[in-house]
Amino acid sequence: MIEKSIEESIVLSIFDLSNQLKKIGDEVYQKVGLTTQQWLILLHLANNPNLPFFKREEHKKALMASELADSLNVSRANITNLINVLLEKGLVQQFEDSQDRRKKRLSLTKQGVALVEKTQPSRFAVIEYLMEGFTKDEKETFLRFLEQSMNRIINDEERIKSFHKMLVGV
Amino acid sequence: MIEKSIEESIVLSIFDLSNQLKKIGDEVYQKVGLTTQQWLILLHLANNPNLPFFKREEHKKALMASELADSLNVSRANITNLINVLLEKGLVQQFEDSQDRRKKRLSLTKQGVALVEKTQPSRFAVIEYLMEGFTKDEKETFLRFLEQSMNRIINDEERIKSFHKMLVGV
DNA sequence: TATAAATAGTTAATTATATTAACCATTTCC
DNA sequence: GGAAATGGTTAATATAATTAACTATTTATA
Numbered sequence: 001m002i003e004k005s006i007e008e009s010i011v012l013s014i015f016d017l018s019n020q021l022k023k024i025g026d027e028v029y030q031k032v033g034l035t036t037q038q039w040l041i042l043l044h045l046a047n048n049p050n051l052p053f054f055k056r057e058e059h060k061k062a063l064m065a066s067e068l069a070d071s072l073n074v075s076r077a078n079i080t081n082l083i084n085v086l087l088e089k090g091l092v093q094q095f096e097d098s099q100d101r102r103k104k105r106l107s108l109t110k111q112g113v114a115l116v117e118k119t120q121p122s123r124f125a126v127i128e129y130l131m132e133g134f135t136k137d138e139k140e141t142f143l144r145f146l147e148q149s150m151n152r153i154i155n156d157e158e159r160i161k162s163f164h165k166m167l168v169g170v
Numbered sequence: 171m172i173e174k175s176i177e178e179s180i181v182l183s184i185f186d187l188s189n190q191l192k193k194i195g196d197e198v199y200q201k202v203g204l205t206t207q208q209w210l211i212l213l214h215l216a217n218n219p220n221l222p223f224f225k226r227e228e229h230k231k232a233l234m235a236s237e238l239a240d241s242l243n244v245s246r247a248n249i250t251n252l253i254n255v256l257l258e259k260g261l262v263q264q265f266e267d268s269q270d271r272r273k274k275r276l277s278l279t280k281q282g283v284a285l286v287e288k289t290q291p292s293r294f295a296v297i298e299y300l301m302e303g304f305t306k307d308e309k310e311t312f313l314r315f316l317e318q319s320m321n322r323i324i325n326d327e328e329r330i331k332s333f334h335k336m337l338v339g340v
Numbered sequence: 341t342a343t344a345a346a347t348a349g350t351t352a353a354t355t356a357t358a359t360t361a362a363c364c365a366t367t368t369c370c
Numbered sequence: 371g372g373a374a375a376t377g378g379t380t381a382a383t384a385t386a387a388t389t390a391a392c393t394a395t396t397t398a399t400a
Binding site: 001002003005006007009010011012013015016017018019020024028043047048050051072122125126127128129130131133134138139141143146147149152154156157161163 | 178187210216293299306320
């Protein structure tokens with residue numbers, strides 16, 4: 001019998017919630033031929049200050065594909081594919097970096113900006129509805145919690161995996 | 171310019187954190203030839219009381235594939251495949267329901283139980299480490315927050331999607 | 341009580357989403 | 371000046387899922 005644990009309940013709920021949000025996102029954005037992943041790229045290119053990526057590090061210059069790969073935690077090759085769709089749809093544009101000719105900087109087109117702006121209110125409405133009834137303080141504490149967990153995962157990844165050393169050879 | 175919003179930061183962080191946890195899970199459980207999804211099935215069959223599924227509804231009888239499909243929010247066909255691997259590995263067993271011969275009940279084998287029990291301490295250690303430093307009260311508030319969000323998504327899914335009606339025809 | 345509808349599980353074919361490996365071009369580091 | 375690192379792409383592949391069709395069984399209904 002596994003014992004009850006608030007901590008494990010939280011982790012499993014985060015998993016569950018994230019799953020559901022992704023499903024809903026995929027269904028909603030499918031209407032404009034996008035996936036949740038592609039939508040996240042648009043949010044990055046819109047410099048959405050609420051993205052964990054922008055809290056971890058500042059970015060003055062336009063993003064490039066490899067930075068998106070970092071943020072979304074996927075391969076560069078995958079980003080190439082995701083971006084190709086956005087380019088075809090005319091939501092994103094690419095230009096060479098003047099200093100470093102290996103790099104391609106990405107930005108939203110006028111249409112891309114318009115799409116993000118247009119959907120902003122409804123996204124905010126959904127989000128507000130989900131967490132209605134909690135105080136600002138509670139939300140701030142919750143955010144700190146999520147950020148601490150992420151930091152520990154990023155900085156101590158090896159340590160975390162080492163907790164599971166015992167699994168080898170089962 | 172998108173404005174700062176605690177609420178959106180929380181949602182995007184949940185996404186990010188869940189992603190990272192899944193990546194780590196896949197890497198860790200790969201050592202025993204399992205994916206995070208298969209691992210979650212084992213947790214269900216171990217009747218882990220921390221799973222949102224068991225908080226939403228009580229289950230006296232052994233679970234069946236379609237209930238797992240509900241909980242993990244995937245198709246039944248997919249569950250069939252996931253379970254086949256667990257059956258091959260001898261971690262799970264299947265038996266027919268005596269009352270209803272359509273149904274197949276699932277349970278852990280001795281080995282399955284052993285595996286779950288063996289890894290329990292390390293899983294708990296990781297989880298505790300992630301949320302170290304927060305009080306019991308704070309954690310309880312997080313959990314209530316997550317549960318409310320999930321409930322609203324489940325009960326008001328149509329309402330949530332309707333927020334995005336405007337997307338059609340962009 | 342016969343029949344239609346619903347439920348549970350499986351299979352086969354397919355789609356979606358990602359990865360790895362190899363490669364080119366360019367820049368950075370000794 | 372040459373080796374190593376970085377950024378992006380391509381092609382081949384892996385994986386994880388889906389849908390649709392089917393069987394078996396049970397439940398609802400007319």
